[in-house]
Amino acid sequence: MTRLIVLTDLHYTATAPETGPDPDTRLAAALDHALACVPDAALIVITGDLTDKGDAASYARLRARLAGLPVPVQLMIGNHDHRENFLAAFPDTPCDADGFVQSYRDLGDTRLVFLDTLFAPPYEYPASHCGWLCDSCMAWLDGVLSEAPGRVVIFLHHPPHETGFRAMDYLRLRNGAAFHDLIGRHGNVALTVSGHVHRNISGAHRGTPFAVFKSPMRQMPLDFETLDFHAECDDPPGFGILTLTLDAVQVQTEDVPLK
Ligand SMILES: [Fe+2]
Numbered sequence: 137m138t139r140l141i142v143l144t145d146l147h148y149t150a151t152a153p154e155t156g157p158d159p160d161t162r163l164a165a166a167l168d169h170a171l172a173c174v175p176d177a178a179l180i181v182i183t184g185d186l187t188d189k190g191d192a193a194s195y196a197r198l199r200a201r202l203a204g205l206p207v208p209v210q211l212m213i214g215n216h217d218h219r220e221n222f223l224a225a226f227p228d229t230p231c232d233a234d235g236f237v238q239s240y241r242d243l244g245d246t247r248l249v250f251l252d253t254l255f256a257p258p259y260e261y262p263a264s265h266c267g268w269l270c271d272s273c274m275a276w277l278d279g280v281l282s283e284a285p286g287r288v289v290i291f292l293h294h295p296p297h298e299t300g301f302r303a304m305d306y307l308r309l310r311n312g313a314a315f316h317d318l319i320g321r322h323g324n325v326a327l328t329v330s331g332h333v334h335r336n337i338s339g340a341h342r343g344t345p346f347a348v349f350k351s352p353m354r355q356m357p358l359d360f361e362t363l364d365f366h367a368e369c370d371d372p373p374g375f376g377i378l379t380l381t382l383d384a385v386q387v388q389t390e391d392v393p394l395k
């Protein structure tokens with residue numbers, strides 16, 4: 137049995153904001169709680185929106201917080217990130233041959249795949265808030281799925297499916313249909329794991345199970361019809377836990393106690 141901790145949407149800032157919670161305080165609390173709950177975690181995956189503005193100072197602050205953790209960390213980028221600034225701060229992060237922040241690692245016969253769905257450069261908003269897998273990224277994924285030793289869990293910041301929230305569905309992975317065509321041809325993807333929506337959501341899309349996790353920072357209210365991309369509420373912060381057994385991939389969610 138292997139357990140993973142999944143954090144998403146840290147939205148780090150360079151300094152504590154004048155109002156609202158400090159992402160650094162929230163992440164520290166989430167890491168403390170997660171590592172107390174899962175002290176034997178094999179990996180911490182952070183599925184993008186590492187920073188709020190993608191600036192170098194925010195990445196530097198995050199790097200300081202993550203230094204010295206007892207568990208390896210897999211970092212991914214999201215629509216609030218800046219690929220070049222991220223790689224300057226975390227130069228050891230593996231990339232594919234075309235420079236996208238994509239990689240995989242095998243835990244036994246389970247292949248964990250980490251995708252780069254950032255639709256930039258150019259960094260032009262609101263378009264760059266949508267997710268996209270270009271032909272190069274799709275071809276890379278095709279090869280990685282072909283060579284997988286067994287089942288596959290795919291992590292990607294933007295959900296490759298609708299979640300029922302109008303605003304966030306507009307900002308989902310816009311070529312999710314092509315993504316599902318591709319993984320359907322391989323038939324070995326056990327689960328997709330995303331963030332971006334800032335809520336816990338689970339289900340199955342075209343037969344593939346999915347999990348979307350809430351943020352250690354701020355949450356989106358349960359308002360299916362809102363068109364406000366920035367809507368937020370006081371729901372408690374949280375994270376996800378994946379347990380890999382011989383027969384199953386189990387999904388847990390956990391809230392972080394606020395002191
Ligand atoms: Fe986010």
Ligand SMILES: [Fe+2]
Binds near residue numbers: 185
């Ligand atoms: Fe996002």
